[in-house]
Amino acid sequence: MDDLFANLDSDHSDSPQERMQELADEIRRHDVLYYQKAQPEISDAEYDKLFRELEKLERKHPKLADPNSPTQRVGGAPLDEFTSVEHLVPMLSIDDVFELSDDQLSTLPDGHPREAELIEFYQRLRKNTGQQKIPVTIEPKLDGVAVSLVYRDGALDYAATRGDGKRGDDITANVRTIQSVPLVLPDSAPALLEVRGEIFMPNSGFAKMNEERDEEGLPTFANPRNATAGTLKQLDSKEVAKRPLAFLAHGLGAYDGPTLASEDEFHLLLDTLGIPRNHPIWHASTLDDTLKAVAELNEKRHSFDYATDGAVVKVLDRNLRDTLGTTARAPRWAAAYKFLPEQAETTLNDITIQVGRTGVLTPVAELTPVLVSGTTVSRATLHNQDEINRKDVRIGDTVIIEKAGEIIPAVVKVVTEKRSADSQPFVLFDFVNGQCPSCHAPISQEEGFVAWRCTNFACPAQAVTSITQFASRKALDIDNLGTSVAEALVSQKLATTPLDLFSLDVYTLASLNLGTKYVPRLFGEKRAQKVIDALEKAKSQPLSRWLYAMGIRNIGESAAAELSRLHQSLTDIPNSEVITALADLPNYEALSVSKRKKENHPLLKDYQINADLGVIAAKSVLDYFQSDAGQAILSKLSEFGINPQSDNFAPKPAEQDTSDLPLTGLTFVITGTLSAPRPQFKKRIEQLGGKVSGSISSKTDYLLAGDNAGSKMTKAESLGVKVLDEESFEKMVD
Incomplete structure (x- = not known):
């Protein structure tokens, strides 16, 4: 992302299949940002909007649905830095149901209840059980990091993150530093007990930690959830011990002990063993009582010392839960009712301009402080000039802001009827006199981009x-x-x-x-x-790391690795014929992999450049090294005697001698959910001499299949293609 306030592009294709792919790619990107990097770019409400749109499209066009869609997954893949562990019982998600907004209600008949989706959930319970009264529990939806604690014979065996729902990261060393997590249970503990819950930072502890960091000159955290996620991915447990983390249990995984007939008996077990649990808990036996309990929770939640944005409703009786069963990703006996993001009216007193890492100028609204969702908000992102124009935001306006667990509050709309008659439209370029507010260098706006950038x-x-x-x-x-x-x-x-x-x-x-x-x-x-x-x-780090370190626009880790594959050293890149040729192909990103390989170009045909390095990235590289600043960098590196070398140089795959590699001549297809992202397996196969295809055919040698393999598994079996699970693949590689 260019800066803290990067915004989603609202323009998208009208084709259902293309839109589904766009949504799936965007959701996966945000899953990586949230679960792996702890650097979320968008709010929960914006993420939910993307997720729900994809779900609706898949229901409307079931034949177009991808078996590997994000809707079939629970979360992000495990982090590379930690050991991966398989959950004893899959950690399913809970389906969300939403409180309807005023805009949604305006399109529905008069009297349509705001809690319509929650009512529909309860009515489904009635239909699927044949009972009119269904006892349920209602509890706060914790806004933390989901974890699994596994106790064997009364002692903590290990702790793991949710990961992708099937495998997670072993974070035992970090969890052991949390005071509220018991390391040893009483003698009455069952032989095996897997407790699911949330690790979070209490609001009071979070505020104190940020105050101390500010005094020490350290950067502060945006909110408790972000701070928690960032803390748990620390490799040094001593650093984790310094953070005010806490744990509350809310679910049961693997279990070997006396029968637990209800959620109340599970809660009693937790209390007996001294394991802290989510509270308060409401009980209801009817729909009306359920709605009353949810409303009471919504009223009281701002007094809790932790963040919550909804209510979790669960069927009380465990036998009834077994009857209701689960879907591929969530139980049918529970739902998370998400409250509407809270809004407040305030005055936009001024607009300040932030300058990001790549020179992007981002406008930020300076507001009269107002209490929203239990916290005082005084600033909100305006994203860019296009966003300001779309909402017609002006200095002095009365505005509606929204914050529901987001990293940065946002201006929802302007109350135009309260606008001053002498207000003027806001034009960023004129506001800063065409100069960067940090260094006073000229700013520019590239063709096709909405952002203004500092050129220095x-x-x-x-x-x-x-x-x-x-x-x-x-x-x-x-x-x-x-x-x-x-x-x-x-x-x-x-x-x-x-x-x-x-x-x-x-x-x-x-x-x-x-x-x-x-x-x-x-x-x-x-x-x-x-x-x-x-x-x-x-100085001796490989070329790919140096390219990523330089912060070249549009060059992430994958593109840097591809540049490194194509060039032996850094000094080969500025005048690279390959990159120059690629930059001259305006539609390269739109071509399929097979068409890229067959591209009728004397250079590109043999290089088989993958999708990570497209035309835009190629142009960014050329612009960077041909600029005065880029030339100055190369000169400076030369002075220091630094010329980073590639550690994966293999520009023309067909010319590589792979005769001694174990997978030479073999063609693989990869499908399903594996312990690591598919590109990692693809890279391993190619490094060992094999080829990876996107589709099954009679020429395919092996199908590497994870969970939810889908139609490719069926086709492989019909063609007699040998299917490998991950264990078999590892044996083959070894």
Whole structure:
């Protein structure tokens, strides 16, 4: 993403199949951002909107539905940094039902209830059980990170994240630091007990932690959920122990003990064993009582010391649950009723402009502070000039803002009837006099893009985030060089670009003041030496990491890896015939993989460039290295004797000698849900000499099939293609 306020593109294809693919790709991207990177870009409400649209399209066009659609999955894939573990019992999600908005009600007959979807859920329970009264429990929907705690013989065996619902990440070391998680249970504990629940940060602890971080000059967290997700992916459990995490149980997984006839008996078991659980709990036996309980929860939830955006309704009797059963992704006996995002009216006093890592100028509304969803909101994103134009937002307007667990509150609409007669439309370019508010360099708007950008590569606002990107784990992995250190380096004029880091010495770094003039806090010699050592090591990092570290627009990890495959060293890229040829093909992204391979081009035909590196990315690379700033970078790298080399150089696959590789001559097709994303398996197969095709044919040698294999499994069996599960594949590779 370009900046914190990057917004979704609202334009999309009218074709149902194309729209379904667009939605699936977008949801998967946000799953990765949320579950793996803990860097969500959109709110829960926006995510729910995408998810529901895809569900509706799949119901309307069942023949077009992909068996690997996000609607068939529970969450994101496990993180690479942790050991992957298989859940004893799949961790299913819970289907959402939504409180209807005023806009939705306006299209329905008068008297249509706001709780219509919740009522429909209860009526389905009646229909599927044949009972008019169905006892249920109602509890707050916790806004944390879902985890599984497995106890064997009364001791914590391991803890795991939800992952993809079948496999998760082993986070036992981190969970053991949470005070509310018992490590040993009483003697009465069953032989096997798997407790599902949420890890979260209490609001009070979160506020105190942010206050302390701010005093120390460290970046603060956006909200408790984001802070929790970021904390749990820490590899150092000592750092986790410093964070105010808590745990509440709300579900049962694998279990070997006395029969639990109801949810109440499960709660009693948790209380007996000293395992903290979700509360308060309401009970209801009728639809009216259920609606009353949900309304009461909605009224009381802002007094809780944790975030909640809904109510979870569960059938009380466990035998009745067995009768109702489950779908592929969720139980039929439970639903999460999502409350409407809360809105508030306030005044937009001013608009300030933020400058992001890539120079994008983002307008931010400065508001009269107002209480929304239990927190005080004083700022809201306006995204870009197009968004401002669409909503006709002006300084001085009365506006409606919305916040329901989002990272950044947003302006929903303007109350135009309260607008001043002398108000003027807001034009970003005129507002900043055509200059970057950080460095006063000219700003520009590229053709086809809505964003205005600062044209100065050495802009201080970009310098901090560029240095942070440069030093990140996926880039050059320079320990002890986070945002707060980057800010200090820039503010004290010790670095204006990432390459300035290589001119630093231990003494200068050790003397870096991370505090204030009156309360100094020096970086220290030990930490300084670690940074210098990491910088020296960075000089020999592979080309793909360097390309990602440079923060070139449209070049992520995958595109950087493909550039590295095509070029032996960094200095080969600026004048690359391959990249120049690719940049001249305007419709390259629209071509299928097979057509890319057959493209009638003297260069591209043999290179088999994959979809990760398209025309836009190629143009960005050329623009970057042909600019004055890019030339300055190459010159500076030359001074330091740095010319990163490829560790995966194989530009023309057909010319590679793969005769000694174990999968040479074999063609694979990959389908279903595996323990890692399919591209990882594809890469392994190709590195071992094999080929990966997108469709089954008589020429296919093997189908690597995970869970929910679908139609490809059926076709493979009909053609006599050998099917491998993941275990068999690993044996073949070994």
